[in-house]
């Protein structure tokens with residue numbers, strides 16, 4: 001393995017918070033970065049890397065980017081496959097790679113890949129016509145989860161159908177056949193989990209710990225590391241994540257989200273070949289962060305073992321906390337909690353559900369870290385007077 005020379009430039013498609021932390025990690029390791037994002041004020045554009053302001057499919061911008069970088073990566077999976085192909089045609093390797101991107105953009109492809117590898121998922125069916133929805137319903141039964149096959153994130157583009165009365169309304173709400181849908185059986189899970197696997201250019205694998213995630217309205221709310229469930233469950237998660245990384249020909253990191261059933265089985269829900277919200281805690285709590293591990297893979301430096309150093313919990317800080325507080329929340333009490341670390345993403349426009357920042361607390365037990373992180377967030381919403 002021969003790493004890219006120090007000072008080489010990494011192109012990053014997408015300038016959100018994940019891109020921002022990638023830029024910082026790249027700079028720590030002595031690499032430069034150029035971010036492509038349509039927003040001149042994007043979070044990743046504020047931390048010292050260069051920024052090209054353009055749409056992800058702007059051909060001139062892609063050519064300019066390609067002429068200035070040695071390798072490229074992406075911070076979200078909805079960047080178009082055509083843009084990644086264009087960069088490759090212009091001679092730039094893109095990591096984690098085209099196959100990982102193509103599969104992760106499409107919920108049917110994700111689940112079909114899992115099926116082929118013998119990895120369990122929720123029962124599912126592809127839906128393009130109303131008749132498919134009715135057939136899936138007979139086959140899978142209520143309640144059903146109906147999702148857009150591509151483009152959905154943070155609970156967007158998905159509806160639960162609890163009974164026959166609501167089937168037609170959901171069909172209309174999700175575009176009445178104008179875009180492909182997937183129907184999934186509703187999983188009455190006990191809890192949700194995720195794991196991040198890293199794979200280097202020679203196929204070497206490293207695993208971050210299995211963590212527990214709680215979602216509210218489809219958006220990640222709390223991550224606790226390590227997850228409950230013990231070694232056997234974590235080993236199973238590693239087995240599945242490793243097999244997926246290999247099948248996707250991954251060079252980089254992959255987050256795998258799971259439902260944990262009441263009888264202790266793991267069902268894969270989603271794949272993300274990029275840094276993941278549920279991996280923010282790695283900035284404090286593991287030997288290497290998910291961002292540094294991604295950069296190491298991308299520039300062909302050796303991967304590090306991402307062992308857990310101490311338990312941690314992360315809470316997302318959504319725009320709702322800002323609303324009605326013109327100066328923003330007051331963070332001073334939260335930061336007085338021992339072991340707390342605050343990250344704000346530099347987004348000037350708070351909106352409900354928009355991820356504005358996060359807070360991680362490290363402690364000597366996951367549950368203590370979680371209750372401290374939740375308390376810290378409550379303290380941000382206590383108004384003076």
Ligand code: AMP
Pocket residue numbers: 122145152153154155156184185186187188189192215218219257269270
């Ligand atoms: P997703 O966009 O697929 O990650 O879904 C967001 C969240 O919605 C998940 O983390 C779950 O909390 C919930 N969810 C999604 N699909 C299902 C399902 N088939 N059964 C039960 N809950 C689901």
